[in-house]
Amino acid sequence: MEAKGPNYSKIRAILNRIPKKTQAIVLVSGVLIFSAVGFGMKVQADQEAVVAQHLIETQGFEVYYNGELFAKVRNTLDIQTTIDEKAMFLEKAEGIAMIPDGEFTYEPTSFEDEDETSPVAIQQAVDSNVEFLAQATQIVVDGIALATVKSETEAQQIIDGIQAPYIAKMSEDGSEIFEVGLVETVSFETSATDPTTIQTVEKVEEFLVKGTNRNETYVVQRGDWFEKIAYDHDMTVVELKAANPEMNYNLIYAGDDVNLIVPDPFLSVATYEKATYEEGIEYGTEYTTSSSYYKDENRVVRSGKEGTKEVVANIKKVNGKAVEVEVLEETVLKEPRAKLIAQGTKEIPQLKGTGVFQYPVQVSSLSSRFGNRVHPITGRPDFHTGVDWPKSKGTPVKAADGGTVTFAGWKSGYGYVVYMDHGGGFETRYAHMSAIYVQKGEKVYKDKSIGAVGNTGNSTGSHLHFEVRKYGVAYNPYNFLDGSAYR
Numbered sequence: 001m002e003a004k005g006p007n008y009s010k011i012r013a014i015l016n017r018i019p020k021k022t023q024a025i026v027l028v029s030g031v032l033i034f035s036a037v038g039f040g041m042k043v044q045a046d047q048e049a050v051v052a053q054h055l056i057e058t059q060g061f062e063v064y065y066n067g068e069l070f071a072k073v074r075n076t077l078d079i080q081t082t083i084d085e086k087a088m089f090l091e092k093a094e095g096i097a098m099i100p101d102g103e104f105t106y107e108p109t110s111f112e113d114e115d116e117t118s119p120v121a122i123q124q125a126v127d128s129n130v131e132f133l134a135q136a137t138q139i140v141v142d143g144i145a146l147a148t149v150k151s152e153t154e155a156q157q158i159i160d161g162i163q164a165p166y167i168a169k170m171s172e173d174g175s176e177i178f179e180v181g182l183v184e185t186v187s188f189e190t191s192a193t194d195p196t197t198i199q200t201v202e203k204v205e206e207f208l209v210k211g212t213n214r215n216e217t218y219v220v221q222r223g224d225w226f227e228k229i230a231y232d233h234d235m236t237v238v239e240l241k242a243a244n245p246e247m248n249y250n251l252i253y254a255g256d257d258v259n260l261i262v263p264d265p266f267l268s269v270a271t272y273e274k275a276t277y278e279e280g281i282e283y284g285t286e287y288t289t290s291s292s293y294y295k296d297e298n299r300v301v302r303s304g305k306e307g308t309k310e311v312v313a314n315i316k317k318v319n320g321k322a323v324e325v326e327v328l329e330e331t332v333l334k335e336p337r338a339k340l341i342a343q344g345t346k347e348i349p350q351l352k353g354t355g356v357f358q359y360p361v362q363v364s365s366l367s368s369r370f371g372n373r374v375h376p377i378t379g380r381p382d383f384h385t386g387v388d389w390p391k392s393k394g395t396p397v398k399a400a401d402g403g404t405v406t407f408a409g410w411k412s413g414y415g416y417v418v419y420m421d422h423g424g425g426f427e428t429r430y431a432h433m434s435a436i437y438v439q440k441g442e443k444v445y446k447d448k449s450i451g452a453v454g455n456t457g458n459s460t461g462s463h464l465h466f467e468v469r470k471y472g473v474a475y476n477p478y479n480f481l482d483g484s485a486y487r
């Protein structure tokens with residue numbers, strides 16, 4: 001509130017401090033002095049003095065509230081006291097400082113006693129025309145007012161509360177956290193507010209941490225499990241975990257509440273810690289050459305092994321999740337071992353048949369011979385169109401001679417199988433393989449790895465089933481594996 005006309009109000013202020021009776025004496029003596037000095041001057045002076053005296057005696061203020069005439073008072077305190085009393089009454093009721101929503105201005109003027117607003121009328125005017133607002137505290141985050149609480153003390157309590165778990169962690173034994181702070185810039189601003197917009201400390205803290213006041217929970221039913229609840233609510237497991245950070249996901253029971261709101265906090269807590277931990281060291285790859293393999297082949301001759309190192313690092317976490325790692329020191333505890341690959345150097349033979357077959361694998365035993373036998377799976381008499389050589393899974397299967405791949409893929413019974421045409425009506429087949437390295441139509445040299453031994457199709461163990469056919473008729477492969485020309 002501000003009184004207009006500083007000079008006039010000064011006079012009033014001085015007069016206000018002097019008791020009424022003394023005021024009169026001062027005024028009268030002023031008149032007497034004036035009369036003495038002015039004796040012999042014009043009579044007009046006397047009249048002017050009377051008018052001036054009357055003006056002083058009847059001086060007061062027109063009080064305006066938000067520009068509207070509100071009351072006429074002799075003393076600004078007449079209004080102020082009533083306002084203060086009302087504010088105090090409301091403050092007791094609301095528990096927060098209250099101030100009038102609007103401005104009182106004072107125009108110095110003079111008026112007769114009967115025009116002065118009575119104390120009762122002032123009280124009524126205050127009650128019916130003046131709205132009071134709470135002097136609340138807004139929490140401003142990065143320039144945006146997000147919530148209103150009763151006081152700065154409460155606002156500070158919220159900000160402290162959000163950081164409290166991290167500060168508690170910092171003081172735990174062996175904690176590596178050396179600093180805790182908010183990511184966002186927070187300030188408090190006092191503002192005149194409708195008291196109904198003021199929220200409790202608990203509400204505001206939850207709002208700032210979750211990013212919303214929305215609450216959505218799901219009550220666990222019998223037969224639910226965490227992943228199913230996530231799926232049923234169109235959430236990922238990661239999101240559902242973020243919404244329920246305190247929950248033990250493996251131990252949920254019917255009747256438990258599962259929070260469905262993924263937090264998107266307005267306020268995030270950053271922690272800085274100096275941590276020491278072990279970390280793996282990736283292994284590299286080294287290359288060598290080998291005359292044992294053809295130029296289009298390579299082999300892993302030694303597998304790689306991860307190493308380990310001790311790392312000392314400054315880690316910045318936001319809401320408990322690492323966002324920045326500054327490595328300060330690394331000590332190798334175990335060197336990694338590089339993977340070694342041998343690249344073949346042997347000249348690639350001609351991509352056509354030589355006329356002489358070689359064994360597709362190194363044969364150490366025969367588990368089923370060519371011709372009539374009892375089928376190992378059906379138990380019925382059966383004609384075996386090839387030979388079965390037991391071999392460990394992954395052993396390379398070599399082309400018996402150069403030729404063209406006519407089939408490479410899955411066939412029922414055979415499993416993964418390769419057919420090769422060697423010219424002159426001759427065909428070889430390699431069945432039950434675990435991998436195939438060639439494609440239909442590919443021209444292949446003798447001894448090329450075309451696949452790997454396996455146990456696919458109708459097979460009771462890892463072995464190679466090998467066939468030699470001429471114009472579609474199966475012959476005993478051993479007839480052609482003696483090193484002599486087949487054509």
Ligand SMILES: [Zn+2]
Pocket residue numbers: 368384386387388465466
């Ligand atoms: Zn067989």
